Amino acid sequence: MATVTTAIKAEARDLNFFYSNGARALKGISMPLYENKITALIGPSGCGKSTFLRCFNRMHDLYPGNKYQGQIVMHPDNTNVLDAGVDPIEVRMRISMVFQKPNPFPKSIYENVAYGLRVRGENNKRIMDDKVEEALKGAALWSEVKDRLHDLAFNLSGGQQQRLCIARALATDPEIMLFDEPTSALDPIATANIEELMVELRSKLTILVVTHNMQQAARVSDYTAYMYLGELIEYDDTDKIFTNPGRKETEDYITGKFG
Amino acid sequence: MEHKASVLENLADVRAMIKRHKRNDTLFAAIGLLCLMFGLVTLMLLFWQLIADGYPKFNIDFLTEFPSRRAGRAGLLSAWVGSLLVMVVTFLTAVPVGVAAGLYLEEYAPKNWFTDLIEINVSNLAGVPSIIYGLLALGLFVYMLDFGQSILTAGLTLGLLILPIVIVSTREAIRSIPVSIREAAYGVGATKWQVVYDHVFKYSYGGILTGIIIGMARALGETAPIITIGALTFIAFLPPSPITTEPPFLNFEWLSSGFTVMPIQMFNWLSRPDHAFHVNAAATGALIIIVTLLMNGTAIWLRYKIRKNIKW
Ligand SMILES: Nc1ncnc2c1ncn2[C@@H]1O[C@H](COP(=O)(O)OP(=O)(O)OP(=O)(O)O)[C@@H](O)[C@H]1O
Ligand SMILES: [Mg+2]
Numbered sequence: 001m002a003t004v005t006t007a008i009k010a011e012a013r014d015l016n017f018f019y020s021n022g023a024r025a026l027k028g029i030s031m032p033l034y035e036n037k038i039t040a041l042i043g044p045s046g047c048g049k050s051t052f053l054r055c056f057n058r059m060h061d062l063y064p065g066n067k068y069q070g071q072i073v074m075h076p077d078n079t080n081v082l083d084a085g086v087d088p089i090e091v092r093m094r095i096s097m098v099f100q101k102p103n104p105f106p107k108s109i110y111e112n113v114a115y116g117l118r119v120r121g122e123n124n125k126r127i128m129d130d131k132v133e134e135a136l137k138g139a140a141l142w143s144e145v146k147d148r149l150h151d152l153a154f155n156l157s158g159g160q161q162q163r164l165c166i167a168r169a170l171a172t173d174p175e176i177m178l179f180d181e182p183t184s185a186l187d188p189i190a191t192a193n194i195e196e197l198m199v200e201l202r203s204k205l206t207i208l209v210v211t212h213n214m215q216q217a218a219r220v221s222d223y224t225a226y227m228y229l230g231e232l233i234e235y236d237d238t239d240k241i242f243t244n245p246g247r248k249e250t251e252d253y254i255t256g257k258f259g
Numbered sequence: 260m261e262h263k264a265s266v267l268e269n270l271a272d273v274r275a276m277i278k279r280h281k282r283n284d285t286l287f288a289a290i291g292l293l294c295l296m297f298g299l300v301t302l303m304l305l306f307w308q309l310i311a312d313g314y315p316k317f318n319i320d321f322l323t324e325f326p327s328r329r330a331g332r333a334g335l336l337s338a339w340v341g342s343l344l345v346m347v348v349t350f351l352t353a354v355p356v357g358v359a360a361g362l363y364l365e366e367y368a369p370k371n372w373f374t375d376l377i378e379i380n381v382s383n384l385a386g387v388p389s390i391i392y393g394l395l396a397l398g399l400f401v402y403m404l405d406f407g408q409s410i411l412t413a414g415l416t417l418g419l420l421i422l423p424i425v426i427v428s429t430r431e432a433i434r435s436i437p438v439s440i441r442e443a444a445y446g447v448g449a450t451k452w453q454v455v456y457d458h459v460f461k462y463s464y465g466g467i468l469t470g471i472i473i474g475m476a477r478a479l480g481e482t483a484p485i486i487t488i489g490a491l492t493f494i495a496f497l498p499p500s501p502i503t504t505e506p507p508f509l510n511f512e513w514l515s516s517g518f519t520v521m522p523i524q525m526f527n528w529l530s531r532p533d534h535a536f537h538v539n540a541a542a543t544g545a546l547i548i549i550v551t552l553l554m555n556g557t558a559i560w561l562r563y564k565i566r567k568n569i570k571w
Pocket of ligand 1: 044049
């Protein structure tokens with residue numbers, strides 16, 4: 001299992017976040033994301049998991065009035081992605097995201113995967129074809145769609161759509177991938193597929209995943225963070241959190257006494 | 260109300276209650292249908308009347324002849340050509356301006372008191388009586404800018420008139436695109452313009468088009484503002500052709516030409532004492548309604564066709 005010698009890919013340093021209505025949704029969060037590891041975020045509804053996740057790719061910038069305080073530093077270049085001088089678009093090119101509900105564009109399967117390349121100005125068809133195939137293979141979807149790449153993405157099943165969204169996020173070779181409850185809209189088999197996929201992707205990139213499913217966190221993650229009311233209550237090896245949590249609150253939540 | 264233990268023990272009461280509630284359903288459905296029929300039947304009767312009265316003029320000559328002092332020979336040529344050319348100007352002004360304004364308001368404008376004010380005013384503009392637009396145009400286009408009582412003036416006036424319709428329908432079409440789709444696009448690193456161009460515009464143009472066509476159909480029937488700016492009511496010539504056989508193949512003299520449009524021609528014929536002209540008026544009215552219905556039909560069909568591939 002994980003050892004402390006693993007490199008840190010990114011770390012939040014004393015991160016606070018304020019929504020435009022003034023609500024303080026994150027309170028002084030500091031924690032690392034280890035490279036090529038899966039970190040799971042758990043906690044009761046409304047505790048700020050999504051808010052925290054969406055700080056990493058500056059998604060909150062899309063809505064006026066939101067305010068970050070503190071840092072999220074990416075390694076090895078030591079860039080603070082929250083710095084006002086850092087372009088959120090550049091950040092999103094390095095850190096991609098998969099959402100709770102599959103959200104493919106109303107375009108073909110091919111165009112969905114290729115879109116991230118297109119916004120980067122890529123239009124060489126050969127390179128594009130290769131990248132799309134590679135990403136679809138990476139998302140374990142290639143064999144199912146290779147004969148109908150130009151079909152509408154909406155014609156895929158929910159689980160396939162979510163894997164398509166993963167392929168879309170994968171096509172641009174991100175360093176970190178964020179998952180916000182990626183399986184909550186899926187059936188158990190599709191969920192198992194996505195979990196398996198996340199574990200495979202770990203060798204290529206660093207993953208941060210929000211989940212409500214305790215078993216899922218235990219199954220796929222290397223590290224787990226428990227949040228409550230905007231605060232990070234406990235962060236540790238997943239094994240440790242689930243077998244011998246350091247804090248009473250964490251134990252209550254995990255054992256279902258609370259939450 | 261006394262406490263009831265369970266449905267089973269009070270089966271008769273419960274059934275009576277359901278029946279009573281269902282009676283309300285039926286009653287409302289009947290009233291609704293009646294109201295709907297009232298509107299529809301009235302419209303059908305009017306339309307039928309126009310067709311019955313104008314029937315003798317339903318032939319090609321009616322479209323290829325100029326108006327004349329003799330009712331039997333008088334045709335609609337100058338009027339429908341005038342309508343067509345005015346609509347071209349209306350389209351070319353209202354569509355780019357309206358769509359750009361709608362996109363800007365929805366996607367780019369900061370949300371503050373000033374944009375709120377603009378928003379309220381755009382909605383209000385849609386309710387301003389059309390003759391006010393005519394007065395504005397008379398002062399602005401005819402006198403100040405010296406465009407004359409021309410096709411250009413009429414087109415611009417109707418363009419202004421339908422601008423709110425285009426803006427509002429553009430905004431509504433844009434708003435129907437779910438946040439999740441925008442976030443997906445931003446999430447892979449798209450800029451605002453890429454999101455607007457590759458997604459927002461592409462998924463909403465069915466709705467935008469619908470708004471444009473409905474606006475154009477409204478403009479086609481407008482009479483008051485055109486009379487206000489002083490359109491001619493009797494015209495026996497055509498504006499210079501916009502397309503020429505010699506380079507550069509385009510000619511803009513038609514813009515400054517005098518003109519008439521179909522509703523004005525209809526109004527002119529209707530106001531003659533000689534009943535023979537009323538046949539012409541009825542035929543023109545029927546034609547305007549048919550074209551309007553066709554335009555609206557096209558809008559519905561386009562919307563259906565474009566939306567078919569988009570489910571959210
Ligand atoms: N746009 C917003 N404006 C103001 N407050 C918000 C906004 N979005 C979320 N919040 C608040 O921020 C807090 C954290 O919300 P967040 O969505 O991050 O919770 P979460 O842990 O992801 O919950 P869930 O498990 O239900 O998804 C909540 O109290 C919520 O009400
Ligand atoms: Mg959430």
